[in-house]
Amino acid sequence: MSVPLLTATGLTRHYALPRTSLLRPAPLLTAVDNTSFTINAGETLGVVGESGSGKSTLARMVMAFETPDAGEVLFQGQNIHALPAPELRKLRQQFQMVFQDPYGSLNPRRPVGWSIAEPLRAIGEDENTNRRVKEALEQVGLHADAADKYPHEFSGGQRQRIAIARAIVTRPALLVADEAVSALDVSVQAQILNLLMDLQDDLGLGILFISHDLAVVGAICDTLLVMQHGKPLEAGRTADILRNPAHAYTQSLLTAAGVHT
Amino acid sequence: MLELTDYSVNFSAGAALRQANLTIKPGDRLGIVGESGSGKTMLALSLMGMAPDGATLSGALCVDGIDMTQRNEIEWQNIRARRVAMIFQEPMAALNPLRRVGDTVMEPMRVHEGLSHDQAQARALSLFEEVGIPDPAARLRQFPHELSGGQRQRVLIALALACNPALLIADEPTTALDANVAVLITDLLVRLSQERQMALVFITHDIAAVARATQDIVVMYGGDMVEYGPTAEVLKTPHHPYTKGLLDALPDPSRTTHDANGKRRRLPTIPGTVPQLQDLPQGCRFAGRCPVEVPQCAAQKPATQSFAVNRSSACHLNEGAKR
Ligand SMILES: Nc1ncnc2c1ncn2[C@@H]1O[C@H](COP(=O)(O)OP(=O)(O)O)[C@@H](O)[C@H]1O
Ligand SMILES: Nc1ncnc2c1ncn2[C@@H]1O[C@H](COP(=O)(O)OP(=O)(O)O)[C@@H](O)[C@H]1O
Ligand SMILES: [Mg+2]
Ligand SMILES: [Mg+2]
Numbered sequence: 303m304s305v306p307l308l309t310a311t312g313l314t315r316h317y318a319l320p321r322t323s324l325l326r327p328a329p330l331l332t333a334v335d336n337t338s339f340t341i342n343a344g345e346t347l348g349v350v351g352e353s354g355s356g357k358s359t360l361a362r363m364v365m366a367f368e369t370p371d372a373g374e375v376l377f378q379g380q381n382i383h384a385l386p387a388p389e390l391r392k393l394r395q396q397f398q399m400v401f402q403d404p405y406g407s408l409n410p411r412r413p414v415g416w417s418i419a420e421p422l423r424a425i426g427e428d429e430n431t432n433r434r435v436k437e438a439l440e441q442v443g444l445h446a447d448a449a450d451k452y453p454h455e456f457s458g459g460q461r462q463r464i465a466i467a468r469a470i471v472t473r474p475a476l477l478v479a480d481e482a483v484s485a486l487d488v489s490v491q492a493q494i495l496n497l498l499m500d501l502q503d504d505l506g507l508g509i510l511f512i513s514h515d516l517a518v519v520g521a522i523c524d525t526l527l528v529m530q531h532g533k534p535l536e537a538g539r540t541a542d543i544l545r546n547p548a549h550a551y552t553q554s555l556l557t558a559a560g561v562h563t
Numbered sequence: 564m565l566e567l568t569d570y571s572v573n574f575s576a577g578a579a580l581r582q583a584n585l586t587i588k589p590g591d592r593l594g595i596v597g598e599s600g601s602g603k604t605m606l607a608l609s610l611m612g613m614a615p616d617g618a619t620l621s622g623a624l625c626v627d628g629i630d631m632t633q634r635n636e637i638e639w640q641n642i643r644a645r646r647v648a649m650i651f652q653e654p655m656a657a658l659n660p661l662r663r664v665g666d667t668v669m670e671p672m673r674v675h676e677g678l679s680h681d682q683a684q685a686r687a688l689s690l691f692e693e694v695g696i697p698d699p700a701a702r703l704r705q706f707p708h709e710l711s712g713g714q715r716q717r718v719l720i721a722l723a724l725a726c727n728p729a730l731l732i733a734d735e736p737t738t739a740l741d742a743n744v745a746v747l748i749t750d751l752l753v754r755l756s757q758e759r760q761m762a763l764v765f766i767t768h769d770i771a772a773v774a775r776a777t778q779d780i781v782v783m784y785g786g787d788m789v790e791y792g793p794t795a796e797v798l799k800t801p802h803h804p805y806t807k808g809l810l811d812a813l814p815d816p817s818r819t820t821h822d823a824n825g826k827r828r829r830l831p832t833i834p835g836t837v838p839q840l841q842d843l844p845q846g847c848r849f850a851g852r853c854p855v856e857v858p859q860c861a862a863q864k865p866a867t868q869s870f871a872v873n874r875s876s877a878c879h880l881n882e883g884a885k886r
Contacts, residue, residue: 352744457836458599487598487768492812492830499827517771521814521830544816556816558746559771 312373348523356532395472402481404465415449438467459490517559570622577840594777600837602786612639648723652735654715665703713744785848792874802876808833
């Protein structure tokens with residue numbers, strides 16, 4: 303079998319809580335505890351759990367924004383947290399992220415084309431920038447002219463498309479989406495989920511898809527990791543977990559998500 | 564206890580609410596759903612006599628049988644505190660960060676009912692218990708930032724209940740909360756409505772929550788009430804194409820994710836987005852996005868058709884179905 307796109311092994315991350323006493327060391331909070339998973343090219347892994355369960359911390363470690371206290375992340379076989387800075391910078395074009403609030407990654411005072419090109423500039427790519435920005439816009443279903451408009455001229459759903467264009471402009475192999483559809487109306491949410499599936503089919507992207515909504519995760523993910531209090535609770539094929547959840551907690555997420563039941 | 568008749572809210576750009584008709588009786592639990600920009604908040608604010616400046620109001624809004632459309636702010640203030648209360652999406656924004664939450668909750672009781680400090684404090688304590696805040700005596704003395712999002716929303720519910728309203732309007736009360744906290748808050752609102760015989764208007768874009776919490780539902784689009792009926796029936800057999808579109812777009816965990824060829828299924832979507840007020844069609848607001856549109860739709864506003872005592876929809880294609 304070929305090497306998985308991404309393998310995370312035993313990821314663990316602690317944060318110091320505020321000290322309760324000057325005499326004692328600050329107590330530690332384990333935000334992510336000994337969590338392992340793999341993502342294959344062209345596949346989507348869903349991470350689901352209530353807020354505070356460690357999903358975003360996991361994403362930050364996968365993106366190498368944060369270093370784990372234990373465990374490692376192998377991206378295409380390379381330990382990203384052990385790479386020297388220049389090599390990590392080069393590798394970054396291979397993994398990109400989309401957030402819940404697209405405003406966070408779009409500069410309100412610049413045309414969106416400028417923001418979309420930002421990851422290209424970060425890796426020192428300045429040839430063909432315009433052409434690649436336009437290509438990315440068309441890939442997310444927008445007109446190339448959108449590059450010259452400002453963020454406020456777009457609807458929430460369009461802004462999320464722009465944020466996705468920004469994430470795919472470097473032609474990454476992995477996309478990390480943290481609550482990327484959570485703020486959208488159901489109709490727009492469906493459009494963006496379909497877009498992610500289309501991009502995946504066209505580009506062979508691996509996706510780490512994070513959400514608190516088990517119904518949403520169920521619609522797009524091949525495999526699933528359910529987290530609670532930083533710990534992996536169950537993992538497996540999405541269809542199996544949805545049909546037959548092993549934990550009452552997973553069942554409660556299903557109940558929260560259900561209309562059709 | 565509350566009735567809207569052909570009630571409209573007009574801005575220079577267009578109508579944010581168009582000829583709304585609605586009756587709310589004591590103890591009713593009514594859900595209001597629709598994409599953002601459908602006019603849900605405008606409806607909620609209207610029921611509170613808080614339509615924004617620049618709006619022209621028409622039609623009738625009766626509270627306890629009295630038409631309030633021509634009443635002044637003082638009369639509305641009295642209604643707001645004692646008959647109709649509201650909670651909002653963002654609990655942090657609605658609480659004064661520099662005040663202890665107990666003081667915030669006690670204020671309306673002292674102002675509107677003239678309770679003494681001790682009386683108000685006793686009532687605040689029992690309200691905190693009623694809305695499920697653990698260790699209520701200690702919480703009264705805390706500041707908003709010391710509470711979690713779910714606890715803050717409970718404090719706001721306690722504040723809304725301070726003067727025993729007959730109607731509670733909750734505008735997206737769970738949108739800013741986590742899924743499982745959202746379920747607890749929704750269930751709390753239902754319990755309070757039942758125990759107090761208090762009517763509840765529950766506004767949300769979370770259809771799962773509406774399904775669990777309400778008896779009747781209004782579906783809004785572009786400022787129109789496009790469908791109304793018992794929640795379970797509307798969700799099961801929607802009549803209006805917009806309602807159908809919304810329900811189809813919801814991911815369904817019980818549905819297989821791959822088709823017979825092993826290809827991953829796409830979700831059904833409603834094409835396009837909700838237009839701005841000035842761009843809404845003059846006829847059916849959903850024209851231009853509707854999959855079953857006929858030529859008259861864009862020009863002519865469809866009449867609201869009743870199908871049963873408690874069920875209606877406004878769609879030209881329903882007209883043939885009218886008995
Ligand atoms: N930078 C940080 N410093 C301290 N605690 C943090 C930090 N980031 C996250 N946490 C804590 O770690 C836990 C997991 O948080 P997070 O990964 O954001 O969860 P989720 O994304 O599932 O909501 C939470 O208890 C959170 O308060
Ligand atoms: N003060 C205002 N002036 C003009 N238009 C407004 C004002 N407030 C809201 N609108 C418009 O009214 C419509 C309905 O808005 P709203 O009731 O907030 O929708 P919802 O709560 O369903 O998202 C939208 O098109 C919005 O832009
Ligand atoms: Mg998070
Ligand atoms: Mg609103």
